Amino acid sequence: MALTDTAIKAAKPADKPVKMSDGDGLYLLIHPSGGKWWRFDYRFDGKRKTLSMGVYPEVSLRDARDRRDDARRKIANQIDPGEHRKANKNARADAVANSFETVAREWFTKMLSTWTPDHADKIIKRLERDVFPWMGDKPIADLSAPAVLTTIRRIEARGRLETAHRALQNCGQVFRYAVATGRAERDPTGDLRGALPPTREKHMAAITDPVEVGALLRAIDAFRGTLIVQSALKLSALVFVRPGELRQAEWAEIDLDKGEWNIPASRMKGWARKGITTPHLVPLAPQAVAILRDLQPLTGRGMHVFAGRDPKKPMSNAAVNAALRRMGYDTKTEMTGHGFRAMARTILHEELGVDREAIEHQLAHAVPDALGTAYNRTKFIKERRAMMQRWADYLDKLKTGADVVTIPTRAA
Numbered sequence: 001m002a003l004t005d006t007a008i009k010a011a012k013p014a015d016k017p018v019k020m021s022d023g024d025g026l027y028l029l030i031h032p033s034g035g036k037w038w039r040f041d042y043r044f045d046g047k048r049k050t051l052s053m054g055v056y057p058e059v060s061l062r063d064a065r066d067r068r069d070d071a072r073r074k075i076a077n078q079i080d081p082g083e084h085r086k087a088n089k090n091a092r093a094d095a096v097a098n099s100f101e102t103v104a105r106e107w108f109t110k111m112l113s114t115w116t117p118d119h120a121d122k123i124i125k126r127l128e129r130d131v132f133p134w135m136g137d138k139p140i141a142d143l144s145a146p147a148v149l150t151t152i153r154r155i156e157a158r159g160r161l162e163t164a165h166r167a168l169q170n171c172g173q174v175f176r177y178a179v180a181t182g183r184a185e186r187d188p189t190g191d192l193r194g195a196l197p198p199t200r201e202k203h204m205a206a207i208t209d210p211v212e213v214g215a216l217l218r219a220i221d222a223f224r225g226t227l228i229v230q231s232a233l234k235l236s237a238l239v240f241v242r243p244g245e246l247r248q249a250e251w252a253e254i255d256l257d258k259g260e261w262n263i264p265a266s267r268m269k270g271w272a273r274k275g276i277t278t279p280h281l282v283p284l285a286p287q288a289v290a291i292l293r294d295l296q297p298l299t300g301r302g303m304h305v306f307a308g309r310d311p312k313k314p315m316s317n318a319a320v321n322a323a324l325r326r327m328g329y330d331t332k333t334e335m336t337g338h339g340f341r342a343m344a345r346t347i348l349h350e351e352l353g354v355d356r357e358a359i360e361h362q363l364a365h366a367v368p369d370a371l372g373t374a375y376n377r378t379k380f381i382k383e384r385r386a387m388m389q390r391w392a393d394y395l396d397k398l399k400t401g402a403d404v405v406t407i408p409t410r411a412a
Contacts, residue, residue: 003028005061008036026068028056038064040071044080051082098183100143100174101127101136107177114272118244118317123170130155130167140175141184145191152196162199168192205332206339208346214398216335219327221399228315229323231295232306236320236337238288238392240344240363242269243337245280248314249305256292259284262377268364280364281377283385285392348391358383 003022011020011030018030025041038053053059053067071081104127112120134151135143148171155164171189178184207213220233236246245263254261262279265271271280284292292305299307308315316322320337329335341363348354358380 003061008056008061011036022061022065022068024068024072026053026064028064038067040068040081042071042075042081044075044082049080049082051085098139098141098178099137100140101132103140103178103181103183104132104136104170104174106181107174110177113266116244116248116267116269119269126163126167127170130163131171140178143175143188145188148188149192149195152192156196161197164196165199168196204338204342205330205334205336206342206346207335208343210347210351210398213343213347213395214401216329217395217399219329223323223327225323225326227295227298228306229319231291232315232320233323234291235288236340237343237395238285238291239282239388240341241282242341242364243320244269244317247306247317247319250303251296251300251305252303253279254284254292254305256284256289256296259286259289271364278377281381281384282362283381283388285389287392287396288388344391347394348387352390352394354387354390355383358387362387 003020008020008028011018011028013030013032013034015032017032020028020030022028027039027041029037029039031037036056038056038059040051040053042049042051051071053064056064059067074081074084108120108124108127115123131151134154135147138147148168152164152168152171155167168189172187175184175187175189179187207216217237220230220237223230223233232246236243239246239261241263245267248267249261249263253263261282261284263282264279265277268276268280271277295305299305299311302311304311304314306315306319307313321331324331324335324337331337345359345363348359349356361380362384
């Protein structure tokens, strides 16, 4: 006799499982614990099989009958419903394992050791914010160029064209990793070349007039913020490394007696891609050493030279720019933390006549040597030491307002 909801609700558990039949192979199995499970018995290729149909009341009597009828139709078409369910489950598992987000996170983990923490953080946040919500759950092999472009267009529509270009570049890296690991046939982002308008080249705001540089240095000396941030500002002018390289400086990298700072290759922008593993050598003039010795009693017991509020972490990447704004400088149009590099590059060559190749090498721009791609940390080292000393002395004169007369020479 067919089951009814009333009979099911009234059924009580017993010491042993109780089987209540509904017909055509469907029945309700009541466990001693009180659970009520739908089951479907069938034969396929001469073998007796049982298929779970869910739990009552989550799966109602009507739903259970619909599932039974669907299974019977499959059997009539020579499809084993149990095997069909397993195949679908495996397909879903494969889709999850090979989804764009899964592959992207795997790629991110593989590449993590080659990036600076700041760079890695920007990449994963960009993917999580702008890419994963729209195509993260899609099987990576099924994604087409138009599907990727639709996602990238969302970023462009927000007026973030540069971010859109970077997101597209990251997607291409993920697709190429998928191809290499057998999860995709090709990288569809190659078909999108030219689909986005080109970005305009941005120049970091920088002061390059010697008189204005002198005023900036005096403003830094008068800065009323913390000693850590003030020291970072002073060293930014003297060593002109990238802001991220500066703020993540560690005491273990600095030899104050030798006047040297060796920045690990892992923190140097783009070096991992070039296969460079040698540290970048930054000669420290006595003026730079004096700043560090003054700061050492405050942060020297920890790891980071420029410790943040949490001593185990470096100061914020926004600290230097925030300090410049407090001093009255517009970081979009006048001066930014990255601008100290342009300031040194311009004045060293145009005002002091220093050889451009030595400057570029100290800026870690032209790091490959003429014979290969290995970085020669001592190349131009004599010229670079003299250049850094001359630069520090020159800045001292600008700060005091001295009349600086420059005599261009080929080398420092």
